[in-house]
Amino acid sequence: EDQVTQSPEALRLQEGESSSLNCSYTVSGLRGLFWYRQDPGKGPEFLFTLYSAGEEKEKERLKATLTKKESFLHITAPKPEDSATYLCAVRPSYNFNKFYFGSGTKLNVKP
Amino acid sequence: DAGITQSPRHKVTETGTPVTLRCHQTENHRYMYWYRQDPGHGLRLIHYSYGVKDTDKGEVSDGYSVSRSKTEDFLLTLESATSSQTSVYFCAISGEGAQETQYFGPGTRLLVL
Numbered sequence: 039e040d041q042v043t044q045s046p047e048a049l050r051l052q053e054g055e056s057s058s059l060n061c062s063y064t065v066s067g068l069r070g071l072f073w074y075r076q077d078p079g080k081g082p083e084f085l086f087t088l089y090s091a092g093e094e095k096e097k098e099r100l101k102a103t104l105t106k107k108e109s110f111l112h113i114t115a116p117k118p119e120d121s122a123t124y125l126c127a128v129r130p131s132y133n134f135n136k137f138y139f140g141s142g143t144k145l146n147v148k149p
Numbered sequence: 150d151a152g153i154t155q156s157p158r159h160k161v162t163e164t165g166t167p168v169t170l171r172c173h174q175t176e177n178h179r180y181m182y183w184y185r186q187d188p189g190h191g192l193r194l195i196h197y198s199y200g201v202k203d204t205d206k207g208e209v210s211d212g213y214s215v216s217r218s219k220t221e222d223f224l225l226t227l228e229s230a231t232s233s234q235t236s237v238y239f240c241a242i243s244g245e246g247a248q249e250t251q252y253f254g255p256g257t258r259l260l261v262l
Contacts (some may be wrong), residue, residue, distance in 0.1 A: 081256050082253045127251070141190070
């Protein structure tokens with residue numbers, strides 16, 4: 039069964055304290071893995087797409103990496119404005135009509 | 150920002166009434182999706198469309214129907230609303246090849262009394 043699990047469920051950091059969010063996936067063939075950021079009351083906002091193990095993408099303080107079983111979203115020196123819920127999704131290669139989402143990690147960065 | 154709008158943005162209705170939510174895109178993308186988002190469940194797929202008049206069920210389709218008569222519009226209908234359908238509903242779109250990333254609309258907050 040295709041499954042996406044994100045950990046931790048919630049993470050509280052001090053401003054400047056770097057950390058990583060985890061997305062573990064089980065899927066029969068990966069077409070793509072996607073990271074999103076969601077602010078309260080808004081729709082998910084696209085961050086990154088990763089396609090193959092070893093691939094890395096960066097944007098400002100965020101860096102996403104991918105292995106055959108999991109992806110990490112590394113946050114370097116976070117700021118309070120990075121506070122949000124971060125969602126991970128996979129698109130299987132056998133049925134690329136669908137995306138499977140994890141439950142998200144709620145990040146709170148304190149000044 | 151991807152050109153996706155949802156209407157209405159907020160709606161309060163009573164149990165047993167039909168409700169229709171609309172998603173409109175200006176990107177000419179092939180795929181359109183309806184999700185619901187509830188605390189503790191994340192995003193769950195209700196229905197999706199892979200072309201005009203081509204739709205299929207997602208994991209939580211009971212009590213919902215969809216229609217897509219034009220590329221740009223995807224309608225979600227709650228045939229007889231129940232309190233368990235109180236949720237936030239998101240529409241999403243995706244294309245093919247280099248445009249296959251899924252983009253989301255702003256959401257519709259639905260309260261069924």
